Amino acid sequence: MPKDGIGASVKRKEDYRFITGQGAYTDDIDRPGQTHAVFVRSPHAHARIASVDTGAAAAMPGVVKILTGADYAADGLGGLPCGWQVTGKDGPMVEPAHPPLAVDRVRHVGDQLAVVIANSAAEARDAAEAVAVEYEPLAAAASIEAALSPGAPQVHDEAPGNLCYDWEIGDRADVDAAFAGAHHVTRIELVNNRLVPNAMEPRAAVAEYDRATREYTLYTTSQNPHVIRLLMGAFVLQLPEHRLRVVAPDVGGGFGSKIFHYAEEAILTWAAGKVARPIKWTAERAESFVTDAHGRDHVTVAELALDADGKFLGLKVDTRANMGAYLSTFAPCVPTYLYATLLAGQYTTPKIWCGVQAVFTHTVPVDAYRGAGRPEATFVVERIVETAAHEMGIDPAELRRRNFVPADAFPYQTPVALVYDSGDYEGTLAAALASADYDGFGARRAESEARGRLRGIGLSAYIEACGIAPSAVVGSLGARAGLYECGEVRVHPTGSVTFFTGTHSHGQGHETTFAQIIAERLGVDIDAVEVVHGDTAKIPFGMGTYGSRSLAVGGSALARALDKVETKAKRIAAHLMEASEADIEFADGQFTVAGTDRSVGFGDVALTAYVPHNYPIEELEPGLDETAYYDPANFTFPAGCHVCEVEVDPETGAVEIVNFAASDDFGNVINPMIVEGQVHGGIVQGVGQALLEGCVYDDEGQLATGSYMDYTMPRADDVPSFTVSTRTTPCPHNPLGVKGCGEAGAIAAPAAVMNAVHDALGSRGVSRIDMPATPARVWQALNA
Amino acid sequence: MPTVNMNVNGEAVSGEVEARTLLVQFLREKLRLTGTHVGCDTSQCGACVVHVDGVSAKSCTMLAVQCEGADVTTIEGLADGDALHPMQEAFRDNHGLQCGFCTPGMIMSALDLARRNSAPSEQEVREWLEGNICRCTGYHNIVKSIMAGARAMAAGQGG
Structure with a gap:
């Protein structure tokens, strides 16, 4: 086993850039001609928007563009989609529209209704304060108890009593019968307190549009850039995926809060097309508190x-x-x-x-x-x-x-x-x-x-x-996507390896863990392995990182791709050594003809795959680059x-x-x-x-x-x-x-x-x- | 706009800033030293810690113009070429970082402690870190890293 293989506490490959201040987080990215966005957000938990006057703000120094919910609605684009439909006792859940910029009503403190784009962040902030919004405050239901009480203020007209769904699992009568024969019954009431995730890196995004190629690029603090591309491209902005690149560079913690498709990244991408200049937005912490999805409750x-x-x-x-x-x-x-x-x-x-x-x-x-x-x-x-x-x-x-x-x-x-x-x-x-x-x-x-x-x-x-x-299982339960994972193992001509994974590392150390698996399996030095994640232009596809899935699902995709690499490499080795493929054994980076001292190294096989002068070209394509999709059982x-x-x-x-x-x-x-x-x-x-x-x-x-x-x-x-x-x-x-x-x-x-x-x-x-x-x-x- | 002059990581720099420009904005936006991070807006999280005249300071809570003539050190200024500072090495050796976002502030804060106290106890490290928040590591390995880094510095491997 190589010293940096499976089971070893290998020091992390990613650490050098972080301990020297060279991590590249979204807010560290500056694009030529970049503008800055600040969102106008509701100070009320519930209000009718009577009017939005952007006139004074538009005249402020440095302002490039101001866009409101009405502008978005006028473009006929989509709302933010929900990825999972739960069906309750009374049918499918109530699924209200979620406009990325509110039009007539705001429904929580922090709900965004306009975006100000200016040459500097300070100018955008100044101008955002000058956007005059006339609110008619309405009564709010700010807790579960308040929302379920008779006559509670309604969050959505289509959800009477503020109920999204009423769901159950198990047979209540059956369970009641079990209780009837009990010697003792313990009863507790509890509250699972609402939490704010608070990844240390606030959410941020940089969006740009290339008029020459008609391509959009979004850098965003995401745990799953392909999911964002799918949701934002197909359901919100109606942009074709081949002209939409989503990059999740170094991400400073997620804990779930960076799984979701948020309004800001969609609005920035949409607005980048309008102003034809890159736009950056970075949340202030106070903004994170009122916009990042909370937990528990x-x-x-x-x-x-x-x-x-x-x-x-x-x-x-x-x-x-x-x-x-x-x-x-x-x-x-x-x-x-x-x-x-x-x-x-x-x-x-x-x-x-x-x-x-x-x-x-x-x-x-x-x-x-x-x-x-x-x-x-x-x-x-x-x-x-x-x-x-x-x-x-x-x-x-x-x-x-x-x-x-x-x-x-x-x-x-x-x-x-x-x-x-x-x-x-x-x-x-x-x-x-x-x-x-x-x-x-x-x-x-x-x-x-x-x-x-x-x-x-x-x-x-x-x-x-x-x-x-398992995609089939979650599909039957209402998930609107599959939850497999993808991995591509690209062996280079000299035997070094790049692994492209659809998972995303934002602290978990995938660049090291996945490299250990490859080093172990192929017998290459861990320094000869690079793990790439977080870019839809580089990675075939991926569902991202959440639910402790990266190793179990993404690592399994890697293992399957490595199976394919080994299978093909054995065929090449068999040809090189003029032996039967069934007789080829692979261990510690060497292909050996069983029972002989004839062997060829992994690097030689890789080179042969890319310089196929002596190669079974009628039976086998050149190259050593294998992709696997793994859907868990x-x-x-x-x-x-x-x-x-x-x-x-x-x-x-x-x-x-x-x-x-x-x-x-x-x-x-x-x-x-x-x-x-x-x-x-x-x-x-x-x-x-x-x-x-x-x-x-x-x-x-x-x-x-x-x-x-x-x-x-x-x-x-x-x-x-x-x-x-x-x-x-x-x-x-x-x-x-x-x-x-x-x-x-x-x-x-x-x-x-x-x-x-x-x-x-x-x-x-x-x-x-x-x-x-x-x-x-x-x-x-x-x-x- | 006022002009500010300071030494950053041993180099004389100057730049025009607005009076309201924070030191962290000057470092990140004007000098493109993006290793110093902003994690909050209330001077709590410590992701922005740098050294000003040898003492740790939250660069989100100082104006750039306050640093006129000062010596400022950021995370980018610690390593000597490819040779890491012992405190940087200690964070890597002890898995003292996960997402890396709080790490520059942690390391800069830790250095100030180690210079004051060459052999801090676990409790002293934990109390010193009152102004630095990490959401990933649970602090366990950060504390180990700082104790090891301080020992390495005291052993003369740098400082």
Whole structure:
């Protein structure tokens, strides 16, 4: 095995440019003759637009063009499309129009209605302030509760009662029957708090139009440039794909928020055609807060039925999910197919019912955010299991063991549609408990109590469905696209390799991980491999990066393309060595005739493919460049157990995480260093949700947490270092045996932290505390 | 428009700026030193940290004209040709970055700490980073990187 192959913690190839300040993010791109755009946005959560007067603004210095919603409408172009149609009990979801520039009504603070293009960003900003918009403010429904209350202000006329859909999975009567025979029923109510993704790089775009070639180019902060090209080209601007190039260069974090097709990139591309000069827009952070799709925002009631031994008999979950003011690209599938289907967790719960009402509100659209539905499901399952354990006086670890899907039961069909592929839940639980010194907790608690502190420990045995997704399955569930992945392995004449992938790396380290797979498989040096992503002009196609899919789906496409390269290279080698193709073996970069010392190197074969002087030209084309599309057979199911230990200061309500241990099963691991980094980052996003982050709208729909002064991002001194490890059951249905690791931390951590907080506060009679468990909330709960 | 003169990464530069031009805008837009980033507008995130006269400063919170005559160092000024600064090496060796956006500010901030405290404890590093936000790494490997980088600097490999 080459030293930089599979399983090695190879230092990242991409790091040099980032640590020397040479990354090329969208805002770093300047095009000749570039102009700058600033959007005019609604300060109201809900208002009728009485008039838009751009006269004074147009006369301001440096202004090139001002375009309004009326201008866009006059061009007869499309609205922003939704990529997933959920069908509820009463039929397909309500899918209101989403104009990229509002025409007559604005529906959330930050809703854009005009764009000002000027020679400098400062001039554009000055002029945007001079656009005179006359609003007639209307009452707003800024929360799920407000939107569902009788007589609530309507977000869309076509969605009576602000209901987008009312959906369910499972047979309610069947589940009720299971509850009828229960020894014990645990009931919890919870809020899954609304979060703002906050990738550190604000969204940005640069659009240009080449009049000579009639080509549009859009540089944009995207996790999936081909998806943006498809949505924007085909559905919004009606531009043919062969004259539309979308580039997602270095992207500074995504976490889901850069999956979606946003108005700004479409408007910039449209406007670039009109002004025939490049246009740049970069969000200010305050703008990100009111335009990036938010995450989570569920209100849930759940009930778990158990028999006298603590075996789960049934689970009922009733959830209301906030969609925001418009349907973002993947929003409808998040609280349904990415949520309710995970409610079996790691357990054999035989009967499950879940109902979900998706609700429009006068807030920013809500869509996938790291984990997307699966953190919400894990939070429900792991909070109710832990609560049931405490209520029944059974150790929480033991209650989980009694209900785990056994390691020999895979593939395992759950009652909520999914078939788990592989796993060892007892194994990850045991490893996490050992890392956390679970058995020594009692002594630590006593020591804390002696100091006047409350100590708690909490588990989270999570599961996620990743490797999104089998196209036929998601198609039957309402997805409007396939979710395969594409990879092209281009072997150059001297044997170096460029890999073009449809996935996109915005922190995940694909340039290294994919290169390791190629180095291992072809026996080439990792420095002889370059990974290219993020440009529709270079990569054949791609669905992008989200749902921990890049390795499981994109890596599988790579493996398949490498199969093709090897097959062809063997035929060339057989010809060169005048041997039978069946006798050719390939290892460590050498093709050998089995049982002989005759061999030829990979580089020689590559050269022969491109300089085919001695070549089976009648049977084989020259060249060594292979493309594969991989459509997964199933989701992958990473799972594991996270254990959090907290200490609460009852005087202040402050919660300190004193220990956090994780054991995760991600299938085979390519680069352990990168995997651990993904887990660390995910855990802190989960800790942020549990203890710090909460997006707050007031009753009028004003965002009260619109900056880092008000929205508490986790900082270095809010968290400890972590103990993370992996245990592997390989994925049985993809060629690399991998499952995905990007979201696990964010999925597992909130329940682990909140179970620990509840454990700490339980002795003081506190039974419910919602996220984020801020000092104020904890103190109030202790002093209620 | 006023003209501002300063030394950036050891080179004398000057340029016309508006009075309202921020140091970060001058660096990014006039000098095309795009390694210094802007991640927020409230002086919280620290992606814009540079050194002004040897001390870390948030370049989004200084006017360019305030730096008249100053020595400014940006992330582009750290490596000596192909030879990385030990703090840069430490971030790579310890996987102290993922998307890379906060990284220049982290490294510039870390350098200021290491010059004040050659062997910072984990807690000292975490408290020092109060003004730098990272959304990717969970800080675990950033803290490791800074402790290792400070040790390497103290061992005389640079500074």
